[in-house]
Amino acid sequence: xxxxxxxxxxxxxxxxxxxxxxxxxxxxxxxxxxxxxxxxxxxxxxxxxxxxxxxxxxxxxxxxxxxxxxxxxxxxxxxxxxxxxxxxxxxxxxxxxxxxxxxxxxxxxxxxxxxxxxxxxxxxxxxxxxxxxxxxxxxxxxxxxxxxxxxxxxxxxxxxxxxxxxxxxxxxxxxxxxxxxxxxxxxxxxxxxxxxxxxxxxxxxxxxxxxxxxxxxxxxxxxxxxxxxxxxxxxxxxxxxxxxxxxxxxxx
Amino acid sequence: xxxxxxxxxxxxxxxxxxxxxxxxxxxxxxxxxxxxxxxxxxxxxxxxxxxxxxxxxxxxxxxxxxxxxxxxxxxxxxxxxxxxxxxxxxxxxxxxxxxxxxxxxxxxxxxxxxxxxxxxxxxxxxxxxxxxxxxxxxxxxxxxxxxxxxxxxxxxxxxxxxxxxxxxxxxxxxxxxxxxxxx
Numbered sequence: 001x002x003x004x005x006x007x008x009x010x011x012x013x014x015x016x017x018x019x020x021x022x023x024x025x026x027x028x029x030x031x032x033x034x035x036x037x038x039x040x041x042x043x044x045x046x047x048x049x050x051x052x053x054x055x056x057x058x059x060x061x062x063x064x065x066x067x068x069x070x071x072x073x074x075x076x077x078x079x080x081x082x083x084x085x086x087x088x089x090x091x092x093x094x095x096x097x098x099x100x101x102x103x104x105x106x107x108x109x110x111x112x113x114x115x116x117x118x119x120x121x122x123x124x125x126x127x128x129x130x131x132x133x134x135x136x137x138x139x140x141x142x143x144x145x146x147x148x149x150x151x152x153x154x155x156x157x158x159x160x161x162x163x164x165x166x167x168x169x170x171x172x173x174x175x176x177x178x179x180x181x182x183x184x185x186x187x188x189x190x191x192x193x194x195x196x197x198x199x200x201x202x203x204x205x206x207x208x209x210x211x212x213x214x215x216x217x218x219x220x221x222x223x224x225x226x227x228x229x230x231x232x233x234x235x236x237x238x239x240x241x242x243x244x245x246x247x248x249x250x251x252x
Numbered sequence: 253x254x255x256x257x258x259x260x261x262x263x264x265x266x267x268x269x270x271x272x273x274x275x276x277x278x279x280x281x282x283x284x285x286x287x288x289x290x291x292x293x294x295x296x297x298x299x300x301x302x303x304x305x306x307x308x309x310x311x312x313x314x315x316x317x318x319x320x321x322x323x324x325x326x327x328x329x330x331x332x333x334x335x336x337x338x339x340x341x342x343x344x345x346x347x348x349x350x351x352x353x354x355x356x357x358x359x360x361x362x363x364x365x366x367x368x369x370x371x372x373x374x375x376x377x378x379x380x381x382x383x384x385x386x387x388x389x390x391x392x393x394x395x396x397x398x399x400x401x402x403x404x405x406x407x408x409x410x411x412x413x414x415x416x417x418x419x420x421x422x423x424x425x426x427x428x429x430x431x432x433x434x435x
Contacts, residue, residue: 019271021277021278033286034285040283041290047294047298048297050300051301056305056306056309064317076313077310101295101302103296105295125279126283126284126288127287127288130292
């Protein structure tokens with residue numbers, strides 16, 4: 001990170017805050033095809049390693065009295081499990097591996113993205129849109145399979161006055177289809193914005209007078225980004241749970 | 253990244269000739285297939301790792317721990333009941349021992365008291381006997397002494413009378429001495 005500013009010929013203050021999001025082939029130059037091994041591949045692979053390192057390796061001893069890392073794994077498990085169970089009830093528990101996959105992937109990818117010079121996979125719509133679409137499709141298909149036409153009751157607010165119901169139905173329908181959009185843009189937007197802002201502050205560090213302020217600002221932003229990295233994963237997961245609940249119990 | 257100063261006519265329309273991004277790289281649709289392809293593989297791998305290995309294992313660990321805790325709690329409950337029982341037995345034994353000790357002490361006290369009373373009575377009797385004996389002896393001595401005084405007095409009186417040239421009338425002298433020593 002933080003070297004593009006010097007690359008510019010003229011003025012010392014040139015920002016390329018978005019360059020950190022460029023997808024590049026890992027080996028050699030060339031076009032990025034579908035199967036090219038790119039920096040995306042590398043950091044997604046690191047996300048897998050992180051998941052394994054967090055949940056698989058520390059639990060290999062199956063200790064009754066857990067070690068520190070095993071405790072972390074168990075607490076993570078309990079955290080997501082309880083979230084799912086609280087929102088969806090016992091019925092939702094069978095989606096636990098799915099929800100846990102989403103949570104672990106986003107959390108690991110977000111935190112890996114905080115490593116300087118890393119590539120943040122979750123800052124890309126190409127990553128978050130499939131995630132959100134998968135949730136949307138799961139919920140919609142599951143809703144119709146489990147409830148049949150009764151799933152449409154989600155849009156027909158039976159507790160509202162009859163005259164208002166058609167209007168509410170339209171609003172509900174729109175909000176239902178906006179879900180995957182907001183779901184994906186929220187995650188990518190938050191992560192991308194934070195990283196870009198850090199990059200902009202880093203660009204200001206090229207001016208000697210401002211650089212102390214710039215360093216302070218980067219530190220503060222980094223702290224905020226650590227928070228955001230976790231909170232966005234949490235939000236994505238909890239919204240997934242809420243949507244799943246709609247599919248399982250469509251009545252309002 | 254992107255320190256390479258120039259050129260690199262690369263990945264389509266999203267990067268300029270300096271290797272910098274044009275607009276938002278997030279909206280470069282040339283890269284979407286690549287990202288989605290690798291994302292799907294990643295998610296499938298994570299899903300398999302979690303659902304086949306990690307989650308069942310952690311669930312087993314938690315269940316086992318829950319079982320152990322339940323067992324241990326039951327055992328603790330058991331031991332606690334036993335401890336209460338033992339304490340009761342101990343208290344009972346203590347109370348028994350205490351009353352036994354009291355009984356023995358009272359018995360011993362009574363025995364000692366009886367012995368003591370006996371001894372005191374015996375001693376009293378002995379003392380009384382000794383006192384009576386002594387009194388008798390004293391009376392005897394006293395009587396003996398009186399008698400010897402009278403004999404001495406009579407003899408002396410008779411001598412005195414004789415020395416004064418009188419006729420010692422034994423009866424008169426004895427009467428006079430008796431009369432004098434009576435008082």
